[in-house]
Amino acid sequence: MRKITLSQAVNEAIAEEMRRDETVFLMGEDVAEAGTPFKVLSGLVEEFGTGRIIDTPISEPGFVGMAVGAAMTGSRPIVDLMFGDFLFLVMDQLCNQAAKTHYMSGGKLNVPMVLRTNLGATRRSAAQHSQSLHALVAHIPGLKVALPSSAYEAKGLMKTAIRDNNPVVIFEDKLMYQDKAEVPEDEYLIEFGKANILRQGSDVTLVATSSMVQVAVKAAEILADEGISAEVIDPRTIVPLDEETILASVRKTSRAIVIDEGHQSYGITAEIASRIAEKAFYYLDAPVLRMGAMDVPVPFSPALEDLTVPTAKGVADRARAIVRGDKANAA
Amino acid sequence: MSPAKKKNSDAYLRMYRQMARIRAFEDNANQLYLSAKMPGLTHMYSGQEAVAVGICEALQTTDHITSTHRGHGHCVAKGAEFKPMFCELLGKEEGYCRGKGGSMHIADQTNGNLGANAIVGGSAGIATGAALSARQLGTDAVTVCFFGDGALGQGVLYEVMNMAALWKLPIIYACENNLYGEYTKVEEMAAGALCARAQAFGIDAFEVDGQDVLAVNKLTQDLVAKCRAGQGPFFVQLNTYRYHGHHVGDINRTYYRSKEEEADWRDNRDPITNFGAWLTQEKLVSPDELDAIRDEIAKDAKAAVDYALAAPYPAISEVDMHVYAHSA
Numbered sequence: 172m173r174k175i176t177l178s179q180a181v182n183e184a185i186a187e188e189m190r191r192d193e194t195v196f197l198m199g200e201d202v203a204e205a206g207t208p209f210k211v212l213s214g215l216v217e218e219f220g221t222g223r224i225i226d227t228p229i230s231e232p233g234f235v236g237m238a239v240g241a242a243m244t245g246s247r248p249i250v251d252l253m254f255g256d257f258l259f260l261v262m263d264q265l266c267n268q269a270a271k272t273h274y275m276s277g278g279k280l281n282v283p284m285v286l287r288t289n290l291g292a293t294r295r296s297a298a299q300h301s302q303s304l305h306a307l308v309a310h311i312p313g314l315k316v317a318l319p320s321s322a323y324e325a326k327g328l329m330k331t332a333i334r335d336n337n338p339v340v341i342f343e344d345k346l347m348y349q350d351k352a353e354v355p356e357d358e359y360l361i362e363f364g365k366a367n368i369l370r371q372g373s374d375v376t377l378v379a380t381s382s383m384v385q386v387a388v389k390a391a392e393i394l395a396d397e398g399i400s401a402e403v404i405d406p407r408t409i410v411p412l413d414e415e416t417i418l419a420s421v422r423k424t425s426r427a428i429v430i431d432e433g434h435q436s437y438g439i440t441a442e443i444a445s446r447i448a449e450k451a452f453y454y455l456d457a458p459v460l461r462m463g464a465m466d467v468p469v470p471f472s473p474a475l476e477d478l479t480v481p482t483a484k485g486v487a488d489r490a491r492a493i494v495r496g497d498k499a500n501a502a
Numbered sequence: 503m504s505p506a507k508k509k510n511s512d513a514y515l516r517m518y519r520q521m522a523r524i525r526a527f528e529d530n531a532n533q534l535y536l537s538a539k540m541p542g543l544t545h546m547y548s549g550q551e552a553v554a555v556g557i558c559e560a561l562q563t564t565d566h567i568t569s570t571h572r573g574h575g576h577c578v579a580k581g582a583e584f585k586p587m588f589c590e591l592l593g594k595e596e597g598y599c600r601g602k603g604g605s606m607h608i609a610d611q612t613n614g615n616l617g618a619n620a621i622v623g624g625s626a627g628i629a630t631g632a633a634l635s636a637r638q639l640g641t642d643a644v645t646v647c648f649f650g651d652g653a654l655g656q657g658v659l660y661e662v663m664n665m666a667a668l669w670k671l672p673i674i675y676a677c678e679n680n681l682y683g684e685y686t687k688v689e690e691m692a693a694g695a696l697c698a699r700a701q702a703f704g705i706d707a708f709e710v711d712g713q714d715v716l717a718v719n720k721l722t723q724d725l726v727a728k729c730r731a732g733q734g735p736f737f738v739q740l741n742t743y744r745y746h747g748h749h750v751g752d753i754n755r756t757y758y759r760s761k762e763e764e765a766d767w768r769d770n771r772d773p774i775t776n777f778g779a780w781l782t783q784e785k786l787v788s789p790d791e792l793d794a795i796r797d798e799i800a801k802d803a804k805a806a807v808d809y810a811l812a813a814p815y816p817a818i819s820e821v822d823m824h825v826y827a828h829s830a
Contacts (some may be wrong), residue, residue, distance in 0.1 A: 196638055223638075226670075233661025236627015241635040243616055244566060244643075245629065264658070267621055268628060275607040276617060277600030278824035312825050337829040 172355060177244035177347040178211045180322035181287070183211070185249065187358065188465050189219055190220075192247060197331060198225040199251025200236050206250060208379050209289075210346050225471070231257050235286065236264040239338075242284040243272065248332065252288035255342060256302045261286075269338040270313030285332045289345040290318075290432060292384050292480050298468035302381075303432040306439050310339045315363060316410045317341040320384035322352035324407060327361030344382040344432075364411035368420070372402035375426040375490045378417055378443055380406060383430040383462075383482075389483035390490060399494050409439055417443065425456040426493050430481050435463030457493035462486060511786045515795075517559055518781060521551035521774045522796050524575045526786050527584060527805040528746075531574065531591060533607075535750040539811065541593055543603040547575030548748035553678050553740045554579035556718025557646055565633045566645040569627035571606045572607050572744070573618030574650050581613035582772035584806035594813040601816050602824065608609045614643075622683075623641035623649060623656030626675075633673035633735070643675045644729040646722075652683030654692050654699065663735070667703040672729035674722070675700065676735045678712065680744040686760045700737030712742030715772045716780075743767040 175183070178492050189195045197215070199207070203226045206213030206228040216224040227234040231252060258265070269282045290303035309316045315397065319325035325343060334337040369384065370391050379387035383403045391401035400418050406413055427447050429440040440461035447459045465479040479484045491497075503511065528548045534540035547554070550572075558567065558579035569576040577587060580600065590597030591605050596756045598610050609617030616632060619625040629647030636643040653659055654677065666673050677696060678811055688696075697707035710721050718740060745768060747755045781787045 174678045184683045191795075194639065228664060230661035230664065232658045233627060233665060235667065236658055237631035237634055240568075240628035240631020240633075240645075241617065241638065242631070244635040244639075246635040246638050248526075252510060263621060263624065268619075268624060269754055272609075272617070273827050275596070275599060275603040276611070276824075277602050277608045279599070279611050280609055280617070280829070281827045285791075315826070334827045335830065368509070 172353040174351040175322055175354050175364055176349050177319070177322040177325045178209065178350050179443050180326035180354050181211050181329055181343065182213070182215065184326045185333070186215060186218065188333040189223060190329055195246060195247045195249065195250060195344070196223040196225065197249040197372065198227050198238065200229055200253050202226060202251050202319055208253065209345065211348060212251070213439065219273045231260040232264050235261040236268065238284045238286070239264055239269045239272070239282055242282045242338070243280050247283050249285045249287060249333065252286055254300050255288045255304050257297050258288065258304050258307065259296065264309045265308065265314070265338070270311045273337065274313060281336050282338045283336045283400060284338050286340045287329070288340065290342045290431065291344045291346045292464065292469045293476055294346060294475065295471065295473060297471040303342070303464060305340070305342050305409065306433045306437070309439065311437070313338065314410065315339045315408065315410065317363065317408045318381040319407070320341060320381050320405050321347070322350065322353050324361060324367070326354055328407065329361050331360045331363055335477050342381060346382065355380045365407065366413035366416040367406055367407055368402065368416065370401065370403040372399035372400040372424060373402045374424055374494050375428065376402045376404060376417070376420040376488065377428050377430060377490065378404045378406065378426045379430040379433070380409065380439060382432045386481055386483050386486060387430055390486035393483060393487040394490055395493065399491060401474055412443070413447055414450070417447065418488065421447050421451045421453045422454045425454055428460045428462060428486060428490055430462045430486055432480060434466050435461055436466050438463050457496070514781060514786060517555050517719065518774070518777055518792070519795055519799070521715065521777065522560070522799050524551045524554065524578045525774060526799045527574055527578055527587065530588070530803050530807050532746070532750055534807065540584045540591055540616045542604060543749045543751050544591065545572040545749045546623040546744065547572050549745035549760070549772070550680060550712065550742045550769060551575055552679060552715035552777070553676070553742050554648070556715040557676055557722045559719050560722035561571055561644065561646065563613055564641070565643050566616055566629070566644070568616045568629040568632070568647050569618040570625070570648055570650060571618060571622070572650065574605070575610060577608050577610055577615055577618070581614045581679045582610045584617065584803055588806045588810035589813050592752050592810050592813070593815060594810055595816040595820070596813050598603070600820065617775065623653035623659050626653065626656070626659045626662050630666050630671060630673055633666060633671035634669070636653065636672055637669070642730050643672070644726050644734070647673060648676050648677050650677060650683065651677065651679040651681070651688040651696070653691060654696060655683070661698070663700060663703050663705060663737070667705050670732060670734060672732070672734040674725050674729065675735065677737065677739045678742055679739055680742050682744070682748070682759065685752070685755070687758065693704050694738050697737060705735055705737050707737040708731065709741065711741045712740030713771045713776065715773055715777050740760055743771065
């Protein structure tokens with residue numbers, strides 16, 4: 172099968188959906204001729220024109236708010252938020268307006284919009300261009316949140332997001348834009364709320380999202396060499412969350428580590444770990460562990476930045492400890 | 503009466519009737535609050551009726567509006583019925599939003615009302631997006647974004663006015679200057695001329711007496727036609743006055759405005775009284791006919807209130823319904 176980059180996969184997904192549905196358009200900063208700073212959207216303006224690939228001023232609340240209104244009136248906008256960190260600028264439009272409109276109208280108004288943005292540190296971009304803020308929007312009922320972990324996932328989840336009748340926030344890992352994966356030429360969609368089991372195992376379950384999926388897979392390889400069998404699960408979407416697949420795995424392995432690049436405190440890892448503790452407690456042989464980003468603003472210096480994000484070695488170390496019952500290293 | 507005059511007369515009487523309906527709705531809503539029959543609180547539109555009616559009577563059902571926390575007047579003016587509105591205020595299942603929105607979130611999508619909004623300036627993006635959508639989809643719909651002078655303090659308004667001007671979107675920004683943002687005078691909060699803020703973007707801006715329904719309607723008809731011809735956007739400053747406090751519980755308010763000022767607007771500048779006097783002076787209608795119109799509306803409003811009070815609440819199974827829309 173052919174291999175394409177995550178960037179190409181996103182581009183293909185958007186182009187296919189824009190060909191299929193004339194009500195889809197895309198707006199954001201430097202999305203047309205520039206194709207975004209990451210060049211993810213290059214070529215789209217040549218095919219669809221500036222009428223459907225719309226460059227906006229640097230006015231994030233303004234154009235996200237406009238996407239909400241356009242979505243309420245028959246369009247299916249995709250908004251491009253250049254960095255996930257800019258979510259803080261658009262919270263009112265996303266959380267007070269987009270998320271609540273369907274409910275507050277008693278189900279009479281829909282907001283079928285996609286906000287595509289990114290997450291991920293270790294790009295030496297410092298504290299305002301490196302955050303992974305998906306937990307903030309996952310907290311708000313009415314929003315769906317997708318976290319693609321490869322080119323294959325990115326294409327299928329983006330196409331599903333565009334067809335969804337709700338506001339969907341999709342976070343791409345900005346360090347993975349050039350990573351290639353096998354992506355079929357034939358059309359496919361990936362259903363929301365269906366986790367992907369990347370690797371079967373019997374000793375410990377590693378639940379990992381987005382950028383941390385490859386970290387978990389590498390950790391599982393390290394552990395396999397030592398005779399420890401790790402199962403790796405990618406939830407794909409955290410809203411909706413495929414709780415059943417995660418719980419079924421933990422009932423089998425009796426141990427779990429949840430790994431996510433958002434800050435550890437009050438984050439995705441805490442949410443998933445608590446669901447495991449609540450619903451699979453009597454199957455557990457060890458405490459459920461969380462591994463998120465350190466609770467510090469992301470530092471610029473490479474010497475410091477690399478300390479803040481979970482690594483394959485770190486995950487393997489903690490998995491080994493809980494499998495061997497080593498309390499000192501597990502905590 | 504000539505056919506032309508008859509046509510105008512019908513339009514004028516409809517405007518009178520719509521303004522009287524808003525006043526009757528608000529009088530009843532206020533009584534529901536004062537008699538502790540309404541959950542929460544609400545913001546009265548009384549005094550500003552000529553703005554909503556003058557504008558909405560220049561629109562088609564397929565045109566859109568966005569509204570504010572002080573939104574009952576916009577909702578009525580855009581074509582809503584009393585019963586589902588009172589049901590919504592009381593949190594009943596038959597409300598426009600099945601009781602899930604309440605006073606500050608009434609939306610009536612069948613008449614193009616995209617909803618009230620409890621965030622000041624919160625609908626500026628939605629309104630401008632609706633105008634963008636009309637362009638994208640090739641419809642001739644025009645959007646009116648209602649907001650108060652208080653929203654002039656919100657940055658998002660300037661972001662979207664800039665884009666509307668750049669892209670010549672079919673939208674009218676209707677700034678209802680009722681002189682107070684919550685409990686504070688507009689001149690203490692807004693520097694410079696209000697219209698100048700739109701003019702900075704190259705948007706044509708107009709100032710009109712918001713108590714004069716015909717002036718508002720005539721200007722809006724002209725601007726709507728220009729919007730449909732691709733000459734939007736526009737900004738209108740409508741000078742008006744809210745008779746009540748910021749909300750129904752804001753009773754003791756002499757610390758921010760005098761009783762004499764309130765009496766002057768009520769006694770001398772009431773949009774319904776003054777328009778009624780003009781209609782009778784022009785012999786388009788008799789005082790008795792106007793009385794009969796108001797009596798009929800009062801009966802309708804009372805019947806709708808009684809209906810809403812007796813109507814059922816939503817089933818408890820509704821609490822987690824409509825968080826997400828179904829997707830194919």
